[in-house]
Amino acid sequence: MAKKAAPKKPATQKKTAMAKSATEPGIKYVKKDAPGRGEVEILAETYDNGLPSGEDAGRWRQKLESREDKLKYLQNGERYWYSDDWFGSEKRKTPA
Amino acid sequence: MAEDEKKNKSIDKATQELYEKACADEISTSYSRADSLKPCPIGSVGSCCKNCGMGPCRIPLPKGKEETPEEKKKRRGICGATAETIAARNFIRMIAGGAAAHSDHGRGVAELFVAVAKGEAPGYKIRDEQKLLALALEWGIDIGDRSNEEIALEIGEMSLAEFGKQEGEILFAKRAPLKRQEIWREQGVMPRGIDREIVEIMHRTHIGVDQEYQNLLTQGVRASIADGWGGSMIATELQDILFGTPSPVLSEVNLGILKEDEVNIIIHGHEPLLSEMIVAASRDPEMIDLAKSKGAKGINLGGICCTANEILMRHGVPLAGTFLQQELALVTGAVDAMVVDVQCIMESLPDIAQCYHTQVITTSPKAKIKGAMHIEFNEHDAVNGAKAVVKAAIEAFPNRGKNVRIPQDTHNLIAGFSHETINYLLGGLFRASYRPLNENIINGRIRGVAGVVGCNNARWEHNQAHIAMVKELIKNDVLVIQTGCSAMASAMAGLMVPEAASKYAGKGLAEVCETVGIPPVLHMGSCVDNSRILIAATAMVKDGGLGDDISDLPAAGAAPEWMSEKAISIGQYFVASGVYTVFGVTWPTQGSKEVTEYLFKDMEEKYGGMWDFEPDPIQAAHKMIAHIDEKRKALGIDKARERVLYDMEMRRELEG
Ligand code: SF4
Numbered sequence: 132m133a134k135k136a137a138p139k140k141p142a143t144q145k146k147t148a149m150a151k152s153a154t155e156p157g158i159k160y161v162k163k164d165a166p167g168r169g170e171v172e173i174l175a176e177t178y179d180n181g182l183p184s185g186e187d188a189g190r191w192r193q194k195l196e197s198r199e200d201k202l203k204y205l206q207n208g209e210r211y212w213y214s215d216d217w218f219g220s221e222k223r224k225t226p227a
Numbered sequence: 228m229a230e231d232e233k234k235n236k237s238i239d240k241a242t243q244e245l246y247e248k249a250c251a252d253e254i255s256t257s258y259s260r261a262d263s264l265k266p267c268p269i270g271s272v273g274s275c276c277k278n279c280g281m282g283p284c285r286i287p288l289p290k291g292k293e294e295t296p297e298e299k300k301k302r303r304g305i306c307g308a309t310a311e312t313i314a315a316r317n318f319i320r321m322i323a324g325g326a327a328a329h330s331d332h333g334r335g336v337a338e339l340f341v342a343v344a345k346g347e348a349p350g351y352k353i354r355d356e357q358k359l360l361a362l363a364l365e366w367g368i369d370i371g372d373r374s375n376e377e378i379a380l381e382i383g384e385m386s387l388a389e390f391g392k393q394e395g396e397i398l399f400a401k402r403a404p405l406k407r408q409e410i411w412r413e414q415g416v417m418p419r420g421i422d423r424e425i426v427e428i429m430h431r432t433h434i435g436v437d438q439e440y441q442n443l444l445t446q447g448v449r450a451s452i453a454d455g456w457g458g459s460m461i462a463t464e465l466q467d468i469l470f471g472t473p474s475p476v477l478s479e480v481n482l483g484i485l486k487e488d489e490v491n492i493i494i495h496g497h498e499p500l501l502s503e504m505i506v507a508a509s510r511d512p513e514m515i516d517l518a519k520s521k522g523a524k525g526i527n528l529g530g531i532c533c534t535a536n537e538i539l540m541r542h543g544v545p546l547a548g549t550f551l552q553q554e555l556a557l558v559t560g561a562v563d564a565m566v567v568d569v570q571c572i573m574e575s576l577p578d579i580a581q582c583y584h585t586q587v588i589t590t591s592p593k594a595k596i597k598g599a600m601h602i603e604f605n606e607h608d609a610v611n612g613a614k615a616v617v618k619a620a621i622e623a624f625p626n627r628g629k630n631v632r633i634p635q636d637t638h639n640l641i642a643g644f645s646h647e648t649i650n651y652l653l654g655g656l657f658r659a660s661y662r663p664l665n666e667n668i669i670n671g672r673i674r675g676v677a678g679v680v681g682c683n684n685a686r687w688e689h690n691q692a693h694i695a696m697v698k699e700l701i702k703n704d705v706l707v708i709q710t711g712c713s714a715m716a717s718a719m720a721g722l723m724v725p726e727a728a729s730k731y732a733g734k735g736l737a738e739v740c741e742t743v744g745i746p747p748v749l750h751m752g753s754c755v756d757n758s759r760i761l762i763a764a765t766a767m768v769k770d771g772g773l774g775d776d777i778s779d780l781p782a783a784g785a786a787p788e789w790m791s792e793k794a795i796s797i798g799q800y801f802v803a804s805g806v807y808t809v810f811g812v813t814w815p816t817q818g819s820k821e822v823t824e825y826l827f828k829d830m831e832e833k834y835g836g837m838w839d840f841e842p843d844p845i846q847a848a849h850k851m852i853a854h855i856d857e858k859r860k861a862l863g864i865d866k867a868r869e870r871v872l873y874d875m876e877m878r879r880e881l882e883g
Pocket of ligand 1 (some may be wrong): 276277278279280281283284303304305306308433434435477519626
């Protein structure tokens, strides 16, 4: 089994990046239309190019370790089936 | 060989290349057999009955003209069965076949599950405690300080009891939207037990029993719900607990995944019980050393059909190909062993294998093939069974001849989009939710959702309809979710990577995909995993804003290259769950206008979903989009909302 990839560091912190100019090497900017402000330059993507590797790359369920955490997640994340604490089509906040 | 002839067979280059090789090697394949064996025009429209020894009775519609009432009266079998009865009986027997296949798969998983809980299945363990707990909460099983195995034993026994239950309602039906459950009760189609509904189809379709086509079709609906919300859902849920709930995983697809210098093992069929162990055995250092001792650099696994989708979703094992590529995989001359379990396995495989060096290995006592080696799967000794299979492949490797051609084509794909993962990706760990999806449907960035699933059919250009349909849907901002061979087809066309969003999707869908970091076409798994689509649709309903029932959602389903009875069962449970579902290639009730009309129109009044038939994939996509637009209109979300940014002054006004 392939080893779990080490968590990637973000390429840069947003705050620092904003302070740098568009010519700063390693940092990408894109021009976009902003409503009422014309063309503005904003920070582009900050991820590293590449392909995630290893069977564990996309795994997220392992983040929940204890039984309590798992039950709590179910009651929250899967609340439509495992909790009364939700509003939606079958439990309206303001009854129709 | 003329370019046109190859292209008529498949849109996929690797398939074309190997079809040409098969012809040069004088190998008979499903492609060549489809050329020489035309479908029976009477049987293919459901007008042939062979349910008793007085028949077969063939009662075709008159050719090229409208049937007169007198002609219609005469169109009966010896027992007096009308064209309607015969077409409806044939149709629901297909549902019975499909529901039985999925459900028997589910039963097999439940049996293994009980064995694991009892500690009688070495090598297996409970991998997803969270999903185990979810089922315990759902079925009212005490959790407390009990061990996972104790909880699992109760869940396994309750699952097994679902098959033989005689009365009441199947347990997973309670997951459906409340309104949907009411519809099923009102229409008398709430399944009592899984096996019971299938057996009842076989009884009702026996000579001289149920002879009212509406009543026959109603039982078809009931059995199909027992499949989708019963047997298939049990298979998916228990497999997730045993083998892990799928999360995003990167892999590759197409016959180019075979390796010239490694032992190639293809796993083919539908049940992942043994293949899970084969994955482990292929990574065992002892096996790798053995492979090296025979001159190979390692062991390479690949999959075909839904066993492939199962091990892709959980381990990232590459996909070698779809149903119609199984024979061609052997034609590469590079497959050392093809290990098969159940469903969609061509009997021609051992004959083709003889022309090369491939060892075809059957593993299920339910599915033996003359000419194949049989190594029976036994859950109590699966580790050694898996090792025996891998060893047989390694032993075959030195016999590989010179007549080897591995096509270069492969594509990357991201798979692993289970309902749980979609929920997590959209909302995060602290408030997982379908809200962002619903909101983007409401604001019109995403027009709707389409499930495109099903098989390949040798009567249709391989993968053409899948790809044409899926591209048309995403171009029109419809998010596509897929399973089965249909999902593999999209992966082969490069539609299952995030980059596909900017290349193929409409602006709104592309924006959402880029923000969430998902492809515009999501791989949800194998054909039993169509149950995941049912749950995703239910989550969308429950989250709110898109109506009270699955039939309110701007959603549609399709199987553009269907061929199996399982596809008919799947289609019927989608219709019964409220989804407009369009099939391509051929339609099996065309011999009776009334039956076809009932399926295409009357079912909508009863279930909110209905069947349709449209062989042209672009036209079919347009019909799906038109249906999605109708639903948007009914929900009042058909007009793009003006997005107004409120400044402080406007806010004050609003509050005042
Ligand atoms: S059941 Fe009726 S229609 Fe069917 S084969 Fe027998 S006699 Fe013919």
